[in-house]
Amino acid sequence: MRQVFTHINNNRSATKRTPLFWLLAFCMLPFIGLAQEATMAVSVDTTQIRIGEQIQYSFTVEADTTDLVHFPEGQTFSPLEMVEAFTTDTVKANGRMTLEKVYALTQFDSGAYTIPPQRIQINEKAFMTDSFRIAVGTVAVDTTTQKMYDIKGLQEVSKGPWRIWGLPWYIFFGIVLAVLAALAFGIYYFFFRKKQLTEAEKEALLPPYDRALLELKRLENSRYIIQDEYKKYYSELTDIVRSYLEEEVNVSAMESTTDELITKLEMMADAGSLDLENDTIKQFKQVLQTADLVKFAKRKPESSVAEQDRKHIEHIVVKTKEAIPEPTEEELQQTEAYLAELAAKRRRNYWIYAGVAGLFLILAGLGIAMAKYGATYVKDTILGHHTKELLEEKDWVSSSYGFPPVHISTPKVLVRQKVELPAEAKAAILDVNAFMYRSSVGLFTVGVISNTYKAETEPDFQGAIEGLLAELESKGAKNITTKQDEFTTQAGVTGAKCYGSGKFAVPESDELIRGKYAVYLFGGKGFLQQVMITWLDGDEYAEEIAKRIEGSIDVKTE
Structure with missing residues (x-):
């Protein structure tokens, strides 16, 4: 064709043509x-x-x-x-x-x-x-060679894995475990791991006596004397011995003058707390006086004298170490208790830091999720929400129900319902096919009903709506509001839509629950098709489910 x-x-007017x-x-x-x-x-x-x-x-x-x-x-x-x-x-x-x-x-x-x-x-x-x-x-079927079987009944199908945020639970928990493992590794790495110490850190951890000898050895190998830098030489020499005395003898040496420091040592020797000979103290005083002359009077001693003074300080350090009395058993116990308490305090601090870091990460993650998805969505994801889980079902069921068939997509398969017709209804209705899914929590339901009548008359949408409202009221519903509009499927089939709100009864509650409903009606000569959805008022996830189901409705009216 x-x-x-x-x-x-083409203008066929007979008007006069101008030049x-x-x-x-x-x-x-x-x-x-x-x-x-x-x-x-x-x-x-x-x-x-x-x-x-x-x-x-x-x-x-x-x-x-x-x-x-x-x-x-x-x-x-x-x-x-x-x-x-x-x-x-x-x-x-x-x-x-x-x-x-x-x-x-x-x-x-x-x-x-x-x-x-x-x-x-x-x-x-x-x-x-x-x-x-x-x-x-149709496709011809050879019944002579192909065996015929009865229609099988409904069978329970195992549910898919529980989903969180659209992911199977094992993948979700795998991600959570991976994040927690990374967090634990970070806490260990930054707080508990024994870090590789630098040379300066290793030296700082040495006992005062060993550290003083090490620093004196380093001073011996320095180039201060060769370069005539006696002021730096004596400054380091006196700092080494004064620091040692502060840590080992518990005397304030760094802030004391030469005379004050010598007086303190003599008093400790007289009291018996420091078994140091007078010759050693006099020798120490002489070195300190020489250092004061070099540092403040700019005196320049012989190199042999400077070297001899370093040896004198080394001798003083050794003698002072020997002069310190051994700690008593009570002092040792106090020291061990102090060290144990210090270690426990450090462990507590580590756990506090780790807890604060973990809490910060959790709060930061929650804040980012709330900013992106909203507080309600995050709360429902963590605590669980039944209609949210239905909405996020990965594999919705697309199927045709009843005859004439009604094709819709739903989160769960609709189950055939047994319908007992009253005697007066049997006179007009030839057959009823009813299918339904009802949530175990709340008010969410989806139902499909196909009625076939004995007389081939046009469907009465208004009568069906009035019958539906009467049935709801008979089951305890109150304050029902209703609106009616024309509804057209995506395939171009026109029907009616009745929707509104009210207070409905549910089996698990004695009180009426505020909810919404939507009914879609289609039909042709001798049959009527209905799709009904109910959900809890204010349930945003159920609203989205209802819209998605509405967009999937497809019927045949011939």
Whole structure:
């Protein structure tokens, strides 16, 4: 089938042509001759297929290279389903272009279907194609060789792994453990690990006696005497011995003058707390006096004298070490207790630092999560929220329920319900198919009902809504508000929508709970289809679930 669309503006008025008009017309002749009409052809490769087979629906447009051509987009071929839209094939020659667009269509129910007219837009002008009649046949089954089996009943399917933040629980906890391990390693590395000490740190940890001898040895190997830097030499020499006396003898030596320090040592020797000979103290006094002359009077001693003074200080350090009485057992116990208490204090400080660091990381993570997702979402993720878990189900169930079928996508599969019809209803209703999922917590429910009537009459949406509200009130619902609108599915099927709020009863509570509901009604001659959703008022996750289910509804009204 080939359709050609042309559009030529032609003014047939008999008005008088002015010379200017004929001049303009003559000038436009070359351009009129160049302008060509756009043509379009549409075709299908076959009008008969079997269930699940595909047809090729093709558009061929020939137009100028400057023309803008728009092909159909989305599921515009219903009741056939578009499987794939192939890339547009373009061929250009002599200022013209030929565009070919192919769509793969299919259908999974047998019957005769009509592909509706499709809209093609060329240069912002719309053109409609003709419709096509497609016959979809069933697949023949050889019952002589193929055994027939009864329909199997419903079976429980094991639930998938519990999810947190959209991740399976084992992956989530694996990430948490990895973060905790990294945190523990960081705490150990920065707080508990025995760090490699520098030479200066190792020297600082030496006992005062060993450190003093080491520093005197270093002073002996220095170049102060060779470079005539006696002031630096004697300054370091006296600092070494004064520091040693402060740490080992517990005398304030660094801030004392020479006379004050010697007086303190003599008093300690007289008291018996320091068994130091008078000759040693006099020798020490002489070295300190020489150092004072060098530092303050700029005296320059002989190099041999400077070297001899260093040896005298070394002798004084050794003698002082020997003069210190051995600590008593009580003093040793006090020292050990002090060291143990000091170690315990350090351990407590380490744990306090680690706890503060861990708490900071946790609070920082919570703050970032709240800033990005909101406090309510973070709280519900940590503490758990049933409808949030339903919304984040990775594999929603897309299925058709009842006959005539209602196709929807839900977080959980709907389970068939047994329906006992009253005697008065059996006179009018031929069959009822009911399916439902009800959350174990709260008010969230999803239900699908398909009613087939004995008489092929048009469905009464208003009567069905009134019956539904009456049924809710009979079960204890109160303060029901209702609104009604026309509702159209994505496939273009029109029905009715009834929605509102109220107070509803739930099995696990004696009190009425504030909730919302939405009912979608469709139907044709002799049947009525209903989809009903209820949820707790203020439950944002349930609101999103309801919107997602609403967008998935697909029905057939023939």
